[in-house]
Amino acid sequence: MAKSKRLAPRAPGADSTFSLPAWATDGLPLPRMVVFDLDYTLWPFYSDIHISPPVRAVPNTQSSVLADRNGEQFGLYPDAPYIIRLLQSLKIRLAVASKSPVGDLCREVLKQLRLPEDSPGVESSSSKKLRVIDAFDGGLEIYEGTKIRHFEVIARRTGVPFNEMLFFDDERPNLEVERLGVTMRLIRDGLTWDELEKGIAQWRANRGIA
Numbered sequence: 001m002a003k004s005k006r007l008a009p010r011a012p013g014a015d016s017t018f019s020l021p022a023w024a025t026d027g028l029p030l031p032r033m034v035v036f037d038l039d040y041t042l043w044p045f046y047s048d049i050h051i052s053p054p055v056r057a058v059p060n061t062q063s064s065v066l067a068d069r070n071g072e073q074f075g076l077y078p079d080a081p082y083i084i085r086l087l088q089s090l091k092i093r094l095a096v097a098s099k100s101p102v103g104d105l106c107r108e109v110l111k112q113l114r115l116p117e118d119s120p121g122v123e124s125s126s127s128k129k130l131r132v133i134d135a136f137d138g139g140l141e142i143y144e145g146t147k148i149r150h151f152e153v154i155a156r157r158t159g160v161p162f163n164e165m166l167f168f169d170d171e172r173p174n175l176e177v178e179r180l181g182v183t184m185r186l187i188r189d190g191l192t193w194d195e196l197e198k199g200i201a202q203w204r205a206n207r208g209i210a
Contacts, residue, residue: 021193023200024090028210031183031203032164033138034087035154036191038098038106040170043076044190047109048102050074055109063114076132077190081115084135093158095138097150097167103142107133110140147174151182166203168195 023030039046052069065075087094100106110133117130133140138158141150147169155162162181167174168191175184183206185199204210 020086021197023197024086028204029207030090030092030200031166033093033095033154033158033160033166034199035095035097035138035151035165035167035182037167037169037171037174038096038100038142041168041187041191042080042096043074043109045074047098047100047106051105051109053105053108055105055112057112062116063112064116066109066112075113077192079193079196080191081113081132083191083193083196084132085115085130088135093138093160094136095154095158096136096140096142097147097154097169098140098142099144099147100142101144103140106142107140110136147177148180151177151180163207166199168199 036042045051051072051074055066055068057063058065058067058073061075064081065073067073084094096110098106111131113132115130115132115135138154138160141153147167151162151165151167154160154165163183165182167177167182167184168187169184170187170190172186175186177184183199183203185195185202187195
């Protein structure tokens with residue numbers, strides 16, 4: 001499927017009316033690990049096509065927006081930084097599984113992007129801006145190959161069983177990971193709060209949790 005570049009050049013503001021989603025407070029089990037694809041899942045572009053290194057932070061954006069060599073600005077999907085912060089606060093481990101052929105560039109982008117300090121529903125424990133890359137304590141598998149291989153490596157590294165993982169990806173062929181026992185949420189327009197809720201519900205349904 002051909003996709004156009006849809007960058008995210010603005011830094012989303014924290015919504016003061018935000019309340020924690022019901023799934024975060026209902027007492028039902030949550031996955032031990034959430035894994036994300038990168039291109040058109042965490043960010044709205046192809047990392048090997050749409051950005052040209054070197055990349056740098058754009059002033060006055062709290063490092064939530066970067067620019068490449070050509071001055072093109074880009075960042076994560078607007079909800080993604082806040083979702084990452086919330087999942088961290090719930091002690092859910094995070095990882096990346098991406099087939100991007102430019103792993104070094106992707107890591108550099110994740111190093112330079114920062115998570116919001118004032119994420120709604122999450123108490124800030126530090127005034128230090130958190131690098132996005134540091135949120136992924138389950139590791140970064142960014143290289144060409146199969147998502148099966150990515151998940152086998154993640155499972156060996158972390159010890160988290162496949163059926164305790166929830167995966168967000170935009171490519172239908174990657175549903176192959178469900179053969180391992182992973183729950184995959186197929187998304188179309190990037191990571192959003194609505195897609196996260198549907199993914200949690202799908203994972204619970206696969207586990208027989210009402």
